Amino acid sequence: MYATDYHRASSVQEAVNLLSSRPVGKYLAGGMTLIATMKQRLAAPSDLVDLRHIPDLKGIAVEGRKVRIGAATPHSDVAGSAALQAVCPAICHLAGRIGDPHVRHMGTIGGSIANNDPAADYPAVVLGLGATVVTDRRSIPADDFFTGLFETALEEGEMITAVTFEAPEKAGYAKFDNPASRFAMAGVFVSRGADGVRVAVTGAGADGVFRHNGMEAALASSWSSDALANIAVDSAGMLSDLHADAEYRANLVKVMAKRAMAAAG
């Protein structure tokens, strides 16, 4: 790791000021990717502004069916939230299977979606619930937020403050791990809510998380695993690597979708 200056911000405004006053600053929202990248000397920010201790960014609020998760809320809090469990257990299940206990206690929802790793879990739930990404400047619908591999709609210096969504009637998540990294090689989040059916796929797409229109249409007409039986998942556009070629990934997407449906009930 190259030398870097660490700052712990106590408010959103302080974090914004700190970042804008530094030559090559980076927000640190858990650092589960950034720190590892820095240790490999593949990133060299002059300053890190830690967001994990800003009170406004932390915590889970559930009012009726409306959910707000602060951007600096660690995965372990989401996994263990009784309030969330009552309205959307699928997100608790998903958060409880991210990485390992160390990652779940350090990593945050804001950090995960800002990074938009194509194999991360959270992009699937954010897109799969049609959530809204709230920043210090605006609100961004999930459909507009994820723009490509490690790419988002965030502008330079823009900070995610929360993720909000309406709890779905039904939702489920299933993923198949990469044997080495244990990131998702295919993770599928299905939901049915006020705005209809959503099927979001992570880990598999060459452009990152995506919605599968064919499966959404099938499930909209019949909310059951069987409805997916005749859906073809195209291997074109799938990632291909040592552990999973595109054909296998396409298969996994379909299998995980069926299992997500089984979990959703």
Place this chain on the structure above:
Amino acid sequence: MGVEGIGARVARKEDKRFLTGKGRYTDDMVVPGMKHACFVRSPHAHAKIRGIDASAAKAMPGVIDVLDGKQLQADGIGNLICGWMIHSKDGSPMKMGAWRPLAVDTVRYVGDAVAIVVADSAVEARDAAEAVEVDYEELPAVTEVLATLEPGAPQLHPEAPGNLIFDWQLGDPEATDRAIASAAHVTEVDIVNNRLSPNAMEPRATLGIYDAAEDHYTCYTTSQNPHVARLVMSAFYNVAPENKLRVIAPDVGGGFGSKIFIYPEEIVCLWASKKTGVPVKWTSDRTEAFLTDAHGRDHVSKVKMAFDADHRIIGLKVDTIANLGAYMSLFSSCVPTYLYATLLSGQYDIPAIHANVRTVYTNTAPVDAYRGAGRPEATYLLERTMEIAARELGMSPAELRRKNFIRSFPHQTPVIMNYDAGDYEASLNAAMQAADWSGFAERRAQSEARGRKRGIGMSCYIEACGLAPSSAVGSLGAGVGLWESAEVRVNAVGTIEVFTGSHSHGQGHETTFAQVVADRLGVPIDSINIVHGDTDKVQMGMGTYGSRSGAVGMSAVVKALDKVEAKAKKIAAHLMEADESDIVVENGELKVAGTDKTLPWPQVALAAYTAHNLPSGMEPGLKESAFYDPSNFTFPAGCYIAEVEVDPETGETDIVQFVAADDFGNIINPMIVEGQVHGGLAQGIGQALLEGVHYDPETGQLLTASYMDYTMPRADDLPSFKLSHQNTPCPNNPLGVKGCGEAGAIGSPPALINAITDAIGHDRLAMPATPMKVWHALHAAH
């Protein structure tokens, strides 16, 4: 057996310091004035070095010096060598290309060391290493064994035309061909043994200290064999003569073979210490470990196994190409030859065997011994072939093996080895019983009902351990003898120190060697210290590998104990005015048999050192040394059974049970043996299901250079193991031990692949059997 003697389940003495974080490893060593090194490494798989400009790096903060290969060469430091000569079948010696500790004009794999930066801190050294400008002219690279032999393939070494190092054979080609021609059935199989990265928990490290006042060098290093390191660095690398070079291998966190070899870094840090006038420490990071630790396996083979009408094997023909990487590592040549082809008879009575082995250079990390070293490759080849043959012949795999077992000993195989003892059917029967083999059909039906495919597979392995009779290995090309030495020092107050040339890096020698002494002398193991790993303390030794420490290292201790006991008896007889032949050792005392006269050990020891009243002419003191040279290899063997469930939708394999039935000869500490088997099985299961080194075939870049891509086995990948032992004592060493360190890694891969291929009904499945490969195989089958 006493509570601490041979056969006792004694908790490991060394674990207190390991489990409390108090182990002392090479990287923990700090000496006055010590500085830190970082190596500049090639980012290319193959390139010419046009020039090196270190001027910017030398001007960076904290940098003491930057040294390169030309300077090293000018100082007369020698090239790395392979210490086992193999001759091709045309009689020509192996074609060894030059391996310079720092590359001078050409780099041949990603990670090849080019220069060393010495700086005040490791971070400053690394910063400066990035600033060293190496002008490379990239050359085409080749990484795979078949491609490297193609006409027109990139050439690695002028010494080895066609990238061929040797073309060697063992056995009788004509007799084998005749057997195949006359066979009722021939099973033909293509076998790939996947390349592995050793991944010791402690990465390699070294600390070179040059003392100008004495013109003396000290080398702390992560070695399995510090004396061999000193010998080789003195005799071949011209670092320093042996009397001016001390090598210390303190606590070492795992080796699995990868720390047998002498690497460039030890040599370069010693030289750099003299050059810069400061002690120089280097510790590998994990990426460097993936890039530069010697890899294991990487064989491609064609097999023909011939059967008569009665299903007896009448011939075996094997054609293997083994990848040795970019340079020949220290023992690389013996692994795919004398540690491999000599085991191709397995547990079977095979009248004719012929093995042809070609070894090749590629633009990849050097390949050398890794847990099992040659024997896993032989076992995998043989046991996959047996399984496929059984399927082709419509026989049960157990019956085909049973029909062909060797049943009388000693047994001379057609490939050098003379098996001394064994009972292969005992292990087969024990394993089948433990696995409830006969209940499998019912379990399979239950799995089918749940949509799962269930399979069962076995493997009957044999290995040659206790490396090795010196004259035998000498006649086969080894550059060293493979005896071991020991000194047993009974101190004046009766405590005991044992100095052994074996080295413990996870095996628990501080406990098991003490158990051997405690058993013999009846003293508590807390009064016994095992000293190893320092060439200034221990007389000489050949180190630990090839499951040799019990069979060879402990045997040397036993020989020294014989001498100690004989002398102690003389002293005791003299002091108790009895006949020497009447003295017996019991419960920590020397007694006159049939009387109540006794002397405890401490009193005898004290008498030896006060020397006030010793038998006439006897030298004072009670300390004896011995060298033990084994008369034969030892032959651990056993039967492993794996049972798996495959999820046909995802190709995921779940190991539902794993049975290991082993014959290790006599056992010193069952708990430690079980630990060794568990660890070996974890690595064998890793090879079968998870692990594989992959290079990009075009660029030669290592694709599996971190745990994000290289799948190390984790606890949740492994089942609970059912272990048992069917021991036939080894007749050729005093303790009757055979060795247990490698068995798990040798026997398990074919059992697993046999089980998975049974489950999916398709034999074309290469290791590692990842979910993707199993899924594709399943779809190819249906």
